[in-house]
Amino acid sequence: xxxxxxxxxxxxxxxxxxxxxxxxxxxxxxxxxxxxxxxxxxxxxxxxxxxxxxxxxxxxxxxxxxxxxxxxxxxxxxxxxxxxxxxxxxxxxxxxxxxxxxxxxxx
Amino acid sequence: xxxxxxxxxxxxxxxxxxxxxxxxxxxxxxxxxxxxxxxxxxxxxxxxxxxxxxxxxxxxxxxxxxxxxxxxxxxxxxxxxxxxxxxxxxxxxxxxxxxxxxxxxxxxxxxxxxxxxxx
Numbered sequence: 608x609x610x611x612x613x614x615x616x617x618x619x620x621x622x623x624x625x626x627x628x629x630x631x632x633x634x635x636x637x638x639x640x641x642x643x644x645x646x647x648x649x650x651x652x653x654x655x656x657x658x659x660x661x662x663x664x665x666x667x668x669x670x671x672x673x674x675x676x677x678x679x680x681x682x683x684x685x686x687x688x689x690x691x692x693x694x695x696x697x698x699x700x701x702x703x704x705x706x707x708x709x710x711x712x713x714x
Numbered sequence: 715x716x717x718x719x720x721x722x723x724x725x726x727x728x729x730x731x732x733x734x735x736x737x738x739x740x741x742x743x744x745x746x747x748x749x750x751x752x753x754x755x756x757x758x759x760x761x762x763x764x765x766x767x768x769x770x771x772x773x774x775x776x777x778x779x780x781x782x783x784x785x786x787x788x789x790x791x792x793x794x795x796x797x798x799x800x801x802x803x804x805x806x807x808x809x810x811x812x813x814x815x816x817x818x819x820x821x822x823x824x825x826x827x828x829x830x831x832x833x
Contacts, residue, residue: 608776621799623748636731639817641820643759645759650823650824650825650826651751651759651809651810651811651820651823653819653820653821662821680753692758694758694759694802696759696761696819696820698817698818698819698820699817701764701773702761702773702775702776703749703761703764703820705751705758705759705760705761706758707758708758708759
C-alpha cells in the first residue's frame with residue numbers, strides 16, 4: 608500500500624506568517640491528493656482536491672501544489688481561525704490513506 | 715449540496731458489535747461514494763471503507779476486512795457500517811463522508827458518532 612507522510616508534525620507561527628506543510632506519498636499518485644482541515648473538536652473539512660483545486664468558500668490564503676510524490680499546503684497569511692490539524696489524503700484508488708496530520712497553532 | 719446525518723452515540727462491551735448509520739440528503743444517492751473514517755481519541759483520521767451504491771461491492775481497509783461490513787440502502791438513502799469483535803482500542807469517533815463517483819474525495823461529512831468500547 609502507498610504510505611502518506613507529513614512534515615512537520617506540528618508548528619507554531621504568528622498571525623500573518625506564511626506556513627507550509629509538506630505531504631509525501633511513497634509512490635506516484637499523480638495529482639490525486641486532497642487536503643482536509645480539522646479544527647479542534649470539529650468535523651474534518653475538505654479544503655483542496657486534485658492537489659491544487661480550492662474548494663468553494665475556502666479562503667484564497669490557502670493554496671496547494673505538487674504532483675507525483677511531493678505536495679505542499681501553504682497558508683500565505685496565518686489567521687487565528689486557521690488553528691487546526693491538517694491532513695493530506697490520496698484518493699485515486701483504495702486504500703484512501705490519510706497522512707498523520709500536521710497541527711498548526713498560533714505563537 | 716449534500717447533508718449527511720449520522721446515528722447517535724454508542725456504548726458497547728468488548729467482543730460485541732456496533733451498527734451505525736449515515737443518511738445522505740441531496741443529489742443522486744446511487745452515485746455517491748460513501749466512506750467511513752474513524753478517529754481514536756487524540757489520534758488522526760483512519761479510512762475504514764467506501765461503498766458506491768451504483769457498484770455495490772465496498773472497498774475495505776485490509777486491517778479491518780475480517781470484521782467490518784458496509785452496505786447501502788438506496789430506498790432509504792442510508793449507509794450502514796457494522797464493526798464486530800469490538801476491542802477497547804476501537805473506541806473512536808466514526809465519521810461518514812460523502813463524495814461523488816469512483817475518484818472521489820470526502821466532500822461532505824456527518825457529525826460523527828462517538829463509540830465507546832468498555833467493559
